[in-house]
Amino acid sequence: MESTLGLEIIEVVEQAAIASAKWMGKGEKNTADHVAVEAMRERMNKIHMRGRIVIGEGERDEAPMLYIGEEVGICTREDAKAFCNPDELVEIDIAVDPCEGTNLVAYGQNGSMAVLAISEKGGLFAAPDFYMKKLAAPPAAKGHVDINKSATDNLKILSDCLERSVEELVVIVMDRPRHKELIQEIRQAGARVRLISDGDVSAAICCGFAGTNVHALMGIGAAPEGVISAAAMRCLDGHFQGQLIYDPEVVKTGLIGESKEGNIARLNEMGITDPDRVYNADELASGQTVLFAACGITPGTLMEGVRFFHGGARTQSLVISSQSRTARFVDTIHLFDKPKYVNLK
Ligand SMILES: O=C(COP(=O)(O)O)[C@@H](O)[C@H](O)[C@H](O)[C@H](O)COP(=O)(O)O
Numbered sequence: 001m002e003s004t005l006g007l008e009i010i011e012v013v014e015q016a017a018i019a020s021a022k023w024m025g026k027g028e029k030n031t032a033d034h035v036a037v038e039a040m041r042e043r044m045n046k047i048h049m050r051g052r053i054v055i056g057e058g059e060r061d062e063a064p065m066l067y068i069g070e071e072v073g074i075c076t077r078e079d080a081k082a083f084c085n086p087d088e089l090v091e092i093d094i095a096v097d098p099c100e101g102t103n104l105v106a107y108g109q110n111g112s113m114a115v116l117a118i119s120e121k122g123g124l125f126a127a128p129d130f131y132m133k134k135l136a137a138p139p140a141a142k143g144h145v146d147i148n149k150s151a152t153d154n155l156k157i158l159s160d161c162l163e164r165s166v167e168e169l170v171v172i173v174m175d176r177p178r179h180k181e182l183i184q185e186i187r188q189a190g191a192r193v194r195l196i197s198d199g200d201v202s203a204a205i206c207c208g209f210a211g212t213n214v215h216a217l218m219g220i221g222a223a224p225e226g227v228i229s230a231a232a233m234r235c236l237d238g239h240f241q242g243q244l245i246y247d248p249e250v251v252k253t254g255l256i257g258e259s260k261e262g263n264i265a266r267l268n269e270m271g272i273t274d275p276d277r278v279y280n281a282d283e284l285a286s287g288q289t290v291l292f293a294a295c296g297i298t299p300g301t302l303m304e305g306v307r308f309f310h311g312g313a314r315t316q317s318l319v320i321s322s323q324s325r326t327a328r329f330v331d332t333i334h335l336f337d338k339p340k341y342v343n344l345k
């Protein structure tokens with residue numbers, strides 16, 4: 001699946017990030033999102049692949065582009081056999097979030113990125129537009145921490161696995177009313193909390209790398225983002241578990257319908273008969289081969305944001321592959337027209 005695809009998807013996330021970064025700090029989240037979607041789709045449709053969007057611009061938005069089920073890539077054309085080789089004709093599933101952290105871009109805050117994950121057909125869990133309780137932790141804690149345990153217990157386990165005191169641990173939690181008790185518990189246990197307003201994909205992936213000073217992600221975010229995070233964490237051998245949250249009382253937003261019962265019925269219709277099931281990274285991203293790519297829009301812990309200069313821009317991306325077992329940071333200078341200088345600083 002991967003040979004040239006691994007290179008092409010770098011450009012896909014780069015183009016989305018550049019488009020969105022032009023709207024950084026302008027207070028227009030929908031535009032920052034929309035231009036990223038358009039740029040991602042346009043570049044994707046130039047790739048020799050037969051892709052299908054399994055996680056996209058959401059049922060909620062009724063988006064016209066990169067919607068769930070949309071076919072992308074040159075080899076989806078009817079006459080594809082004439083110009084695509086057998087490898088390129090193999091169906092692949094794609095999860096995208098062209099602008100992960102639209103609010104962060106709109107308000108010029110850190111941590112937004114263009115992101116996608118790819119696997120064979122059926123290799124990514126087609127998460128419904130629900131919420132997900134998430135637990136991410138470094139590779140050393142994989143299989144030791146458990147989403148069913150309390151935060152206090154997990155912090156003790158993390159402390160043992162990482163050979164540092166609980167006080168030396170940093171946990172990222174989304175700053176939401178639903179996390180009031182969780183935040184209190186983590187602080188009570190002695191660990192430190194980094195609150196984020198948006199962008200829990202970046203937070204989860206930070207746990208996969210030592211040196212980020214992020215040791216866990218706890219709490220409830222969006223389910224589609226959970227699958228994308230799981231794809232990266234699976235490749236990094238990190239810990240990731242997710243459990244769908246379907247009770248509006250728990251998430252404290254009106255975004256997932258009015259009743260728990262109605263949501264369970266909706267999940268059943270989608271074939272999810274055990275709505276309380278806990279999925280691990282290998283189940284959320286179960287394909288034999290998994291590829292993940294992200295490009296920073298605004299600066300983040302893992303990647304720089306897009307930096308424009310006269311006639312060009314510089315980007316930083318991350319491509320992770322289960323096949324080549326690599327996490328590759330890619331630094332690219334994009335020349336749009338005739339720049340007065342090419343800035344390396
Ligand atoms: O921050 C996020 C928003 O993503 P996007 O819409 O693509 O900019 C995600 O990282 C979160 O996972 C999630 O969507 C968020 O937690 C949704 O929760 P809420 O804002 O409380 O409805």
Ligand SMILES: [Mn+2]
Binds near residue numbers: 097225
């Ligand atoms: Mn998102």
Ligand SMILES: [Mn+2]
Binds near residue numbers: 033097099100101
């Ligand atoms: Mn988004």
